[in-house]
Amino acid sequence: MDRNENVNITLIGAGTIGLSFAAFHLAHLPSPSQLTIYDTRPDLARYIQETLPNFYSGKDISSTILKINVVSSLEDAVRNATIIQESGPENLDIKRKLWAQVEYHAPKDSLLWTSTSGIPASHQSRDMSDKTRLLVVHPYNPPHIMPLLELVPSPSTSDTVIQRTKAFWESHHRTPIHIKRETTGFVANRLAFALLREAIHLVSEGVVSVSELDKIVENSMGPRWAVAGPFKSYHAGGGAAGLEGFFGNIGQTVQNCWDDAGQVNVGEGWEKGVFDMAKDEYGTVDTEERDRITRRILQVIQEEKMGKVYGDVEPSSS
Numbered sequence: 001m002d003r004n005e006n007v008n009i010t011l012i013g014a015g016t017i018g019l020s021f022a023a024f025h026l027a028h029l030p031s032p033s034q035l036t037i038y039d040t041r042p043d044l045a046r047y048i049q050e051t052l053p054n055f056y057s058g059k060d061i062s063s064t065i066l067k068i069n070v071v072s073s074l075e076d077a078v079r080n081a082t083i084i085q086e087s088g089p090e091n092l093d094i095k096r097k098l099w100a101q102v103e104y105h106a107p108k109d110s111l112l113w114t115s116t117s118g119i120p121a122s123h124q125s126r127d128m129s130d131k132t133r134l135l136v137v138h139p140y141n142p143p144h145i146m147p148l149l150e151l152v153p154s155p156s157t158s159d160t161v162i163q164r165t166k167a168f169w170e171s172h173h174r175t176p177i178h179i180k181r182e183t184t185g186f187v188a189n190r191l192a193f194a195l196l197r198e199a200i201h202l203v204s205e206g207v208v209s210v211s212e213l214d215k216i217v218e219n220s221m222g223p224r225w226a227v228a229g230p231f232k233s234y235h236a237g238g239g240a241a242g243l244e245g246f247f248g249n250i251g252q253t254v255q256n257c258w259d260d261a262g263q264v265n266v267g268e269g270w271e272k273g274v275f276d277m278a279k280d281e282y283g284t285v286d287t288e289e290r291d292r293i294t295r296r297i298l299q300v301i302q303e304e305k306m307g308k309v310y311g312d313v314e315p316s317s318s
């Protein structure tokens, strides 16, 4: 499936992730009328009118919003969908119930995607009759800017579903990565949370403050890993001998750091100190400014790596 096909996309859940996906698809669908949004909130239409413009720096997109199908019935939402992306609460019972209903009302060849941060498709699809259809398509927040999509099939998910999904996102110049096995937190969150655990350890031990730690990441591995991931970076760092040379040179230091790594756990009492430090330092983060800078950085990287900048979050007005 590629971006040029006439697709009807249904978003279930219009919260942080759902609306971000809405902004992304509005910029790529030939018409806003190909987008359907369903949510159980009673004020959905007004909520969309009030919040979707925030993705376009307050630009008047009222005529676009009017063409979106905003529906209050799940059956109406999915009956003509080519792609259904669920971004409801991170709650297994809710997702399970949704998929059993969606499967019943949706076209038999529609793609069924869940945005979940960590509930495996094999758990969500328990009550589905055709478990081959469900696939985790885990975005990195915010999906209208962040290129990564982790495609995490259950053991039942068909390869056709995976390949059609991969083709769709690649045709939209995104980076879908097929994760081969269902792991807790998939991959991106595991890596991010491993670093977060060490960060919390260092802050709660008084080694650095919250803002000092953030500055260390923002001025070193942050930009480094945006250009070359950990393996490529350390392979390069090993010189002619590559990663083997890297470990030959500093393998013992690496092991010493691993041996001394923090083992903080949730609920052990570090929370108040660290949370208060983050609150005092950052208050409410200006996510619009954060996203503006992130978008600029990603555009430069996209231009360098793909030779051109693709699309932005500008809704089609047709």
Ligand SMILES: NC(=O)C1=CN([C@@H]2O[C@H](COP(=O)(O)OP(=O)(O)OC[C@H]3O[C@@H](n4cnc5c(N)ncnc54)[C@H](O)[C@@H]3O)[C@@H](O)[C@H]2O)C=CC1
Residues within 6 Å of the ligand: 012, 013, 014, 015, 016, 017, 018, 038, 039, 040, 041, 086, 087, 088, 089, 090, 091, 094, 098, 115, 116, 117, 118, 138, 139, 140, 141
């Ligand atoms: N917030 C984040 O940074 C990320 C979240 N995710 C995942 O995306 C999913 C959505 O997360 P958020 O957007 O942050 O949550 P959210 O709480 O902002 O939005 C959830 C939406 O679902 C609606 N909802 C509740 N029950 C529903 C139902 N039965 N049917 C339809 N809609 C219903 C709510 O009204 C709300 O608008 C979760 O599974 C989460 O783990 C994935 C990546 C990042």
Ligand SMILES: O=C(O)[C@@H](O)C(=O)[C@H](O)[C@@H](O)CO
Residues within 6 Å of the ligand: 116, 117, 139, 140, 141, 142, 188, 189
């Ligand atoms: O960090 C992200 O954007 C995603 O990988 C997530 O799934 C979030 O961590 C989510 O779990 C909570 O924000």
